[in-house]
Amino acid sequence: MKDELNIFYRIFTTTKDAIEKFMNMLDPVIQNAKDEHERLYYHHIYEEEEQRLSRLVELIPLISKFEKENDEKIFSPANNEFNRLLQELNLEKFGLHNFVEHLDLALFTFTDEERSTLLNQLRDVSYQDYLQVKEMLNKINERFDHDYVDPHAHHDKHYDHLARLGSSPIIKQPNKKKGFTVGSLK
Amino acid sequence: MKDELNIFYRIFTTTKDAIEKFMNMLDPVIQNAKDEHERLYYHHIYEEEEQRLSRLVELIPLISKFEKENDEKIFSPANNEFNRLLQELNLEKFGLHNFVEHLDLALFTFTDEERSTLLNQLRDVSYQDYLQVKEMLNKINERFDHDYVDPHAHHDKHYDHLARLGSSPIIKQPNKKKGFTVGSLK
Numbered sequence: 483m484k485d486e487l488n489i490f491y492r493i494f495t496t497t498k499d500a501i502e503k504f505m506n507m508l509d510p511v512i513q514n515a516k517d518e519h520e521r522l523y524y525h526h527i528y529e530e531e532e533q534r535l536s537r538l539v540e541l542i543p544l545i546s547k548f549e550k551e552n553d554e555k556i557f558s559p560a561n562n563e564f565n566r567l568l569q570e571l572n573l574e575k576f577g578l579h580n581f582v583e584h585l586d587l588a589l590f591t592f593t594d595e596e597r598s599t600l601l602n603q604l605r606d607v608s609y610q611d612y613l614q615v616k617e618m619l620n621k622i623n624e625r626f627d628h629d630y631v632d633p634h635a636h637h638d639k640h641y642d643h644l645a646r647l648g649s650s651p652i653i654k655q656p657n658k659k660k661g662f663t664v665g666s667l668k
Numbered sequence: 669m670k671d672e673l674n675i676f677y678r679i680f681t682t683t684k685d686a687i688e689k690f691m692n693m694l695d696p697v698i699q700n701a702k703d704e705h706e707r708l709y710y711h712h713i714y715e716e717e718e719q720r721l722s723r724l725v726e727l728i729p730l731i732s733k734f735e736k737e738n739d740e741k742i743f744s745p746a747n748n749e750f751n752r753l754l755q756e757l758n759l760e761k762f763g764l765h766n767f768v769e770h771l772d773l774a775l776f777t778f779t780d781e782e783r784s785t786l787l788n789q790l791r792d793v794s795y796q797d798y799l800q801v802k803e804m805l806n807k808i809n810e811r812f813d814h815d816y817v818d819p820h821a822h823h824d825k826h827y828d829h830l831a832r833l834g835s836s837p838i839i840k841q842p843n844k845k846k847g848f849t850v851g852s853l854k
């Protein structure tokens with residue numbers, strides 16, 4: 483569990499930093515929106531990422547706290563706080579998924595080299611991190627075999643469409659998704 | 669607390685139904701999207717609402733369970749499950765907020781009478797329900813004065829821009845928001 487907590491910590495501090503970069507990119511776009519529709523569109527994405535940021539500000543210290551625990555009994559479904567951690571991690575799996583899509587949507591309109599380079603970097607890291615979080619949570623849930631049932635598990639099949647080939651935006655190719663396994667991740 | 673649980677139950681069963689109506693509206697739009705950008709855009713909103721629906725499927729029975737409790741001691745921050753309920757309700761306050769914005773965004777493009785009539789109905793109910801959830805949670809948090817600190821409280825100031833006048837889409841008018849109070853709600 484300790485190794486996994488280390489990775490969760492790394493992933494969620496990385497994505498917290500990525501949110502801030504993305505929000506900084508959105509800010510002038512919102513300020514200079516050409517109409518109310520465009521303003522609302524970017525402002526809405528900005529707020530969703532801001533909500534995610536607020537949650538991560540709570541989650542990251544919770545991960546840290548569990549990382550420091552030496553008693554393996556702590557990592558048990560009998561421990562309410564550990565259950566809460568797993569639930570929050572599950573929620574942030576979806577947060578990462580949605581972030582990848584926010585970046586993909588931005589890539590359609592922010593096509594200048596500076597912004598698209600940054601967006602592509604953030605996108606690729608976030609997508610790999612999303613896959614890794616998903617895989618780790620599946621394994622943890624199996625291992626503990628506790629009462630907690632992932633309320634979103636039946637949706638996961640939908641989320642594989644995030645896979646893309648090369649640098650093109652999201653491509654829905656059910657036949658390709660099998661090529662993406664955690665084994666292929668660094 | 670029982671009266672509030674009744675209202676939460678009513679609000680979240682109503683919004684669950686509203687999500688389903690909205691998803692049914694989005695489905696053909698996704699199928700017939702003119703390009704990948706349009707498809708991703710509506711599919712993304714569809715998925716966010718689907719995630720919310722999955723959470724509500726868990727939350728609604730939890731509200732029901734607490735509604736049936738006769739021992740007031742259950743409604744205490746010392747009770748982990750009650751704390752979890754408050755956290756979930758807080759998350760769904762933001763879920764309702766984001767839903768209002770999804771409806772507002774849809775109103776910009778689904779301008780035919782049939783869809784815009786339904787969207788406006790859903791929008792008005794959801795906005796009132798969002799305000800009421802927010803107000804009730806503020807009062808509950810004050811009343812219990814427990815350890816739980818709303819991680820999003822500092823964002824609430826941003827969320828008042830949802831207020832609008834008449835049937836026009838979202839208007840950011842800080843001076844108007846004072847006209848909306850829970851006292852004015854049905």
Ligand SMILES: [Fe+2]
Pocket residue numbers: 527530580584712716
């Ligand atoms: Fe979004």
Ligand SMILES: [Fe+2]
Pocket residue numbers: 526530713716766770
């Ligand atoms: Fe959204």
